[in-house]
Amino acid sequence: MFFFTTGTEKHYIMSSEQAFNKYSDMVWRLALSKTASRENADDILQDVFMKYVHKKPKFYDEEHLKAWLLRVTINCSNSFLRSPWEKKTQALDDSFYIEMKETSQVYYEVLKLPEKYRTAIHLHYYEGYSVDEIAKICKSTPATVKTWLFRGREILKQTLEGEDF
Amino acid sequence: MFKDKLKNDLDKLSPDEQTKSAILSRIDNEKVKPLYPKIISAVAACLAIVLAVGVMANVDKIDENVKKHEKKVTSQTKTSNQTVYDKIYKAVNKKNRSYKSYFGESIKDEHSSDSYASDTIQEPGASKDYSKTNTVVEDVDEDDLFKTDGDYIYQVDESDINIYKAEDKKTKKIKTLDLSKYTDYNIKGMYLFKNKLVVLTTYYDVLPYTSCKCKYCTKINKQSYTTVLIYDVKNPKEAKLKTKFIQSGYYNSSRMIDDTLYLSSTYTPDIYSKNKIKKKEKSRYLPIFYDGKNYHYQNSGCINLSDKLDKTSYSIIASYSIDYNLKIDDKSFFGYADLKFVSNNNAYFTEESYRYYNKEQFTNKTKITKFSIDNGAIKFVASKKIEGGILNSFSMDEKDGYLRLVTTQQKDKSYNHLFVLDKNLHKVGSVENLAKNERIYSARFLGDYAYFVTYRNTDPLFCADLSNPQEPKIVSELKIPGFSNYLHPFGKNKIFGLGETDGGNTKIAMYDISNKEKIKEIVTKKLGANYSDASYDHHAIMVDEKKNLIAFPVDTFNYNYDDYDDYDYEDLSYYEDVSYYYIFKFSNNKFKLKARIKLDDIYKFRGLYIDDYFYISDSGHLRIVSLKTFKQVKKV
Known part of the structure; x- marks a missing residue:
C-alpha cells in the first residue's frame, strides 16, 4: 500500500551519503534485533548500503525509500542467519545479551524471543508500522504477522510482569 | 508503557562512529568499482x-x-580429590578477570526423580518402512530435529516439540510439549529409543541444588548447563517427563549407541565474573553433574590433567543409559574441543590451533583426543597433534582400530594430507602434500577406500586405497569443474555428490566407482538454486538407494550484482528469497525431478518417509507428499 499509492512517478533520489547519515541507525537497529549481535549488525549495515550504492534505486517518496531499506535489511539478515559461519558461531555469542541484561529495561526480554517475533515486535513497537505494512516488508500475510505479534506479546507479558502494552 | 521503554532502550544503541566512518569511506570508494559478489x-x-x-x-x-604436566600424570592417581581441585582452582584463578556478569530470577526444579526398571515393550512401528536420521557411522545415531518411529513423528519447533500421528492423509498433530522453561533458545536435538523420547537442551541459570537463595549466591551460581530430558511416550498423547540429567557447560555434540547416550558439552568456569572466585566456591570452577537424584562435582579421577591447565574451558563427555534411566560415566579434559567422530568403540575429540610465523604466514594443527567407549564406560586412551585442520565428521573414519583422516594444512600455500593412525594415535601411514593451493570440500570413507574432493581451480575427486594401512596410495583422480560439498554412497558402485558449479549454482552429480582406478562421472545436473542446507548439514539430506529417493532443500536468492541495470527497482520481488524441497529419483543414469515443494521458512528443513508418504518439516508445520503421485496432499 504505502509502497505504491503516494506517488505516480519514481523521481525521489537520495545520495548514498545522505541516506547513510539519516538511516544508518534505523538499519543497524533492525539488524541488531534480528541477529542479536553488534558485529553482525555492523556487517549487515555495510551490506545494505553497498546494495544502495550499486543499485542506485529511485523511489516514489521517502517512505518508499525507508521501506526499501528495511526490506533489504531483512533479506541481508536472513542470508546472514543462514550462512554456515553464523550457524556455527551463534551458540557462543551471548556477550551482547549479557550486556543488554544489565543496561536495558525491556530490550533483553525482546532479544530472548524467537527471531520472527522479534522482527515483528521491533517493526511494530519501535518503527511504528502497522500489521499490513509489516506484512509487506516481511513478504508475509497480515494474518501471519498478527500471529507473530500476538505470540511475542504473550511471551513478553509473562516475562515482563505488570508491563503495560 | 512497553513501547516507550523499548524506544528508550533502542535509542541508546547505535553503531560505533568508527564503523560508520569506515562504511562511509567504503561507499565513497565503491561508487565507481563493481562489487565482489559475495x-x-x-x-x-x-x-x-x-x-x-x-x-x-x-x-x-x-x-x-x-x-x-606430563610429569603430573603419573602421580595423578595418588592425589586426593582436594589436591586436584586445588590445582584447578589455581589455574582457573589466574584467568580470573573482570567482566560484566548478568543475573536474573531462579527457576524451580520440577524434575520427577523416580527411575524405573525397563519392562519389555514391543518396538513401535516395527512393521513399517520408515527412514532414519542420516548418520556418519551406520549404527551410531545422531540427535536431530525431526524423528519418527514409524507411528508418530516428533518435530522440534524452536522451544516446542510437536507430536504427530502419522496416518498418511489423515495425519494430525496430537500434542505439543512446551519446553521453554528448560531451554534458552532452540532445542538442540532429540533421540527416540523404544518408547522414550530424549531431548537435549541448554539453559543459562542458577543450578537448582543451591539451598541459599541470597542475592550473592544466586548471582555467582549462574552457569550454562546442558539437560537431558527423558519423556515416556508409550502413549504420546500423555507424554510425561520421567527423568532429567544435568551436566555443566553448553551443548557440543552427542551420539547414541543402542540405549547409551554420549553427550559432550563445553564448560567455562566463571572467570568473567566481577566477583573473584574463592577457593571454597567449587561450583564456579568444577563441572557439576545431576544424575537424576543427586548433584555432585566431577570426581578428580575423571578429570584428565595430562594436558595443559591454562586453557579456561573443560570439554566434558558423559554417558547415560536411556533404557535404565541411569547416568553411567563422565570424563573431562581441558580445552575447547569438539566431539567430532564417534565409532562403535571410540570417541574422538578434535581441537584446531594456529601458529603464526609472521603477520601473514601461519600453520594449523589439530589435537586429537581419543576415548574408548564400551557400553557407557569411558576411558582416556591418547592425545596427539597432527598437521592440518579437519573439515567435518566425514573427514574421519575408523576401521580395524586404525583411524583414517584427511586434513587441510595452511602454510605458504594450502596442502592436503591423508593420514592413517594406529590405536594409540601414532602415525603409521600417510600421503602428504596433495593438491597444493586447494582445500578439501568433502570426504567419505567407504570400506578400504577414501573419496575426497578438493577445490580451487579444478575439482579433483580423489580415490585412495587404504587396504594396507602402512602404505595408503592415491589410485585415481577425476577432474571436473565445480566441487561437491557432500558425498553419499548410492548402492555399491556409485557415489552421489551435492555441490556447486563454478558459477555458484547448486549442482548434483553421480559418479561411477566400480573401477577404482578410473572413476567416471555418470551425470551432473545444475539446479536453479544458490544454496542448499544439505551442503553443510548432512541431517538435511536424505539419500536412500532402496527407495530410490534423493531429497533435500535448496534456497534461491539473488547475489548477482552484474545485471542490475535491467533490474526494475520497484519490483521488490527481485530480492525474493524462496526455499524449495526437491525430491529426485535416479534411474537410467539420469536424475528425474519428481517433486518441487515451495517452503515457508528459511532454514532447518528436514524430510523423512513412512511407507508411501514423505513428510517435510517446515517452520513448525508438516507437509505431506505422496510418493506415488509426488503431489503435496496435505499441510498440517
Whole structure:
C-alpha cells in the first residue's frame, strides 16, 4: 500500500551519503534485533548500503525509500542467519545479551524471543508500522504477522510482569 | 508503557562512529568499482583470521606447559580429590578477570526423580518402512530435529516439540510439549529409543541444588548447563517427563549407541565474573553433574590433567543409559574441543590451533583426543597433534582400530594430507602434500577406500586405497569443474555428490566407482538454486538407494550484482528469497525431478518417509507428499 499509492512517478533520489547519515541507525537497529549481535549488525549495515550504492534505486517518496531499506535489511539478515559461519558461531555469542541484561529495561526480554517475533515486535513497537505494512516488508500475510505479534506479546507479558502494552 | 521503554532502550544503541566512518569511506570508494559478489563470505573470512590471531596468542605458552604436566600424570592417581581441585582452582584463578556478569530470577526444579526398571515393550512401528536420521557411522545415531518411529513423528519447533500421528492423509498433530522453561533458545536435538523420547537442551541459570537463595549466591551460581530430558511416550498423547540429567557447560555434540547416550558439552568456569572466585566456591570452577537424584562435582579421577591447565574451558563427555534411566560415566579434559567422530568403540575429540610465523604466514594443527567407549564406560586412551585442520565428521573414519583422516594444512600455500593412525594415535601411514593451493570440500570413507574432493581451480575427486594401512596410495583422480560439498554412497558402485558449479549454482552429480582406478562421472545436473542446507548439514539430506529417493532443500536468492541495470527497482520481488524441497529419483543414469515443494521458512528443513508418504518439516508445520503421485496432499 504505502509502497505504491503516494506517488505516480519514481523521481525521489537520495545520495548514498545522505541516506547513510539519516538511516544508518534505523538499519543497524533492525539488524541488531534480528541477529542479536553488534558485529553482525555492523556487517549487515555495510551490506545494505553497498546494495544502495550499486543499485542506485529511485523511489516514489521517502517512505518508499525507508521501506526499501528495511526490506533489504531483512533479506541481508536472513542470508546472514543462514550462512554456515553464523550457524556455527551463534551458540557462543551471548556477550551482547549479557550486556543488554544489565543496561536495558525491556530490550533483553525482546532479544530472548524467537527471531520472527522479534522482527515483528521491533517493526511494530519501535518503527511504528502497522500489521499490513509489516506484512509487506516481511513478504508475509497480515494474518501471519498478527500471529507473530500476538505470540511475542504473550511471551513478553509473562516475562515482563505488570508491563503495560 | 512497553513501547516507550523499548524506544528508550533502542535509542541508546547505535553503531560505533568508527564503523560508520569506515562504511562511509567504503561507499565513497565503491561508487565507481563493481562489487565482489559475495561480501558475506569475505566478511566471514576476515572474522576467521581475526579469531585465528586471538587463538594464536596462547599457543607458545601451551607447549611449555605440556612438558610440565606430563610429569603430573603419573602421580595423578595418588592425589586426593582436594589436591586436584586445588590445582584447578589455581589455574582457573589466574584467568580470573573482570567482566560484566548478568543475573536474573531462579527457576524451580520440577524434575520427577523416580527411575524405573525397563519392562519389555514391543518396538513401535516395527512393521513399517520408515527412514532414519542420516548418520556418519551406520549404527551410531545422531540427535536431530525431526524423528519418527514409524507411528508418530516428533518435530522440534524452536522451544516446542510437536507430536504427530502419522496416518498418511489423515495425519494430525496430537500434542505439543512446551519446553521453554528448560531451554534458552532452540532445542538442540532429540533421540527416540523404544518408547522414550530424549531431548537435549541448554539453559543459562542458577543450578537448582543451591539451598541459599541470597542475592550473592544466586548471582555467582549462574552457569550454562546442558539437560537431558527423558519423556515416556508409550502413549504420546500423555507424554510425561520421567527423568532429567544435568551436566555443566553448553551443548557440543552427542551420539547414541543402542540405549547409551554420549553427550559432550563445553564448560567455562566463571572467570568473567566481577566477583573473584574463592577457593571454597567449587561450583564456579568444577563441572557439576545431576544424575537424576543427586548433584555432585566431577570426581578428580575423571578429570584428565595430562594436558595443559591454562586453557579456561573443560570439554566434558558423559554417558547415560536411556533404557535404565541411569547416568553411567563422565570424563573431562581441558580445552575447547569438539566431539567430532564417534565409532562403535571410540570417541574422538578434535581441537584446531594456529601458529603464526609472521603477520601473514601461519600453520594449523589439530589435537586429537581419543576415548574408548564400551557400553557407557569411558576411558582416556591418547592425545596427539597432527598437521592440518579437519573439515567435518566425514573427514574421519575408523576401521580395524586404525583411524583414517584427511586434513587441510595452511602454510605458504594450502596442502592436503591423508593420514592413517594406529590405536594409540601414532602415525603409521600417510600421503602428504596433495593438491597444493586447494582445500578439501568433502570426504567419505567407504570400506578400504577414501573419496575426497578438493577445490580451487579444478575439482579433483580423489580415490585412495587404504587396504594396507602402512602404505595408503592415491589410485585415481577425476577432474571436473565445480566441487561437491557432500558425498553419499548410492548402492555399491556409485557415489552421489551435492555441490556447486563454478558459477555458484547448486549442482548434483553421480559418479561411477566400480573401477577404482578410473572413476567416471555418470551425470551432473545444475539446479536453479544458490544454496542448499544439505551442503553443510548432512541431517538435511536424505539419500536412500532402496527407495530410490534423493531429497533435500535448496534456497534461491539473488547475489548477482552484474545485471542490475535491467533490474526494475520497484519490483521488490527481485530480492525474493524462496526455499524449495526437491525430491529426485535416479534411474537410467539420469536424475528425474519428481517433486518441487515451495517452503515457508528459511532454514532447518528436514524430510523423512513412512511407507508411501514423505513428510517435510517446515517452520513448525508438516507437509505431506505422496510418493506415488509426488503431489503435496496435505499441510498440517
